[in-house]
Amino acid sequence: MGDRVKRTLTLSFLLACALLYLGESLLISGQGQTRGNTSLSRWRPARDLNGVGYVGASACAECHAKEARTQLTTPMGHASERAADCEVLKTRAPLTFRNGPYTYRITRDGDRSIYTVGDGAATISEPVLFCFGQGVAGQTYIFRHGGAFYESRVSYFQALQNLDITILHPRAVPSSLEDALGRPMSQEATQGCFSCHTTPATGGPRPQLERAAPGVSCEACHGPGERHVAAARAKNLKDPQIFNPASLDALELSQEFCGACHQSFDTVMSLAGQGGAGNIRFQPYRIFNSRGHLVNDRRLSCVACHDPHEQLQHDEAYYDSKCLACHLSSAKEPKTEARAAPACPVSAKQCATCHMPKVELPEMHYKFTDHWIRVVRPGEAVPR
Secondary structure, eight states: OOHHHHHHHHHHHHHHHHHHHHHHHHHHHOOGGGTTOHHHHTOOTTOOOTTOOOOOHHHHTTTOHHHHHHHTTSTGGGSEEEGGGOHHHHHHOSEEEEETTEEEEEEEETTEEEEEEEOSSOEEEEEEEEEESOSSSEEEEEEEETTEEEEESEEEETTTTEEEEOTTSOOSOOSSHHHHHEEEOOHHHHHHHHHHHEESOOSSSSOOGGGOEESOOHHHHHOOOHHHHHHHHTTOOSSOOSOOGGGSOHHIIIIIIIHHHHTOHHHHHTSGGGGGGGGGGOHHHHHHTSTTGGGOOGGGSHHHHOOTTSOOOOOGGGGHHHHTTTBOSSTTSOOOSSOOBOOOSSOSSSHHHHHSOEEEEGGGTEEEEOOOOSOOOTTOOOOO
């Protein structure tokens, strides 16, 4: 049996054991802040709770003004826009692309954006409903056609400042104008996409677009806030009636919670070929493969480096202190119970430039930071 297969089986077994243990522990101990509130005690992103009301970020801002204000500036806060408000479509249209006989155009008409596909003999045009992605790497468009939601076959890519084939869509010439439109979204796919790009959009068999707030905001991660706001206004917070992800340990937080949208180890392992080179985008999966992750250390969880309420830090020196929370800064430094991971023999600065390199994903025309933390050797293939 090859080393890769052995490692995969070992990781799968250990994750299964860990999740079984965590599940039993939670049944025994409850969820800290949310104990007594069974509907919120196991809240996870990409889910909806029937009978529990959402109040919107403005209600949260009454008490949590700073968090509500700064969270709006984050990439998650810009995970989607309505077409009327979409900066890319307001400033870049018209956008065009050609694939064989098929032409693609996205044009602006007042506050509407129109997605049009033609084959020289006929055209199909539909208004864009939602824009998924903030446009730093790219942006994909959602529209309705024939009563179904569709994901556009072409997306905007910032590096091109124009359209190209959406990732995971075939680049071959489509067999018909209908096929050229894009991918019809199943009910499950529609719910999954909207629940990870808006807050909230689900609550039944179909997305409820009229109540969807663009982007990922407070209640996407903390759960619906109606009961919490009522408790806060009544000054009765013995049971705060809200979910706090800080109550989770590192494995739950990165895999089960953040991984609900950013793709966990289990999810990616269920994909053919682990999703191919495209899994570079799936940070929870990549970090799970990092040496040391299985110790369930919160210093190697998503929030160890990223505050979901704050703008993403792009200065790689910022992350050095995160690495040195576990690693010694030099071989001469004595080990402690808290810090015993070996020192890098090259440097104690700019750790991420070597150990978390940026990897170009050609289909996305963008370099993604690889969260599979490791010693990267020259000429070595990027692991999947």
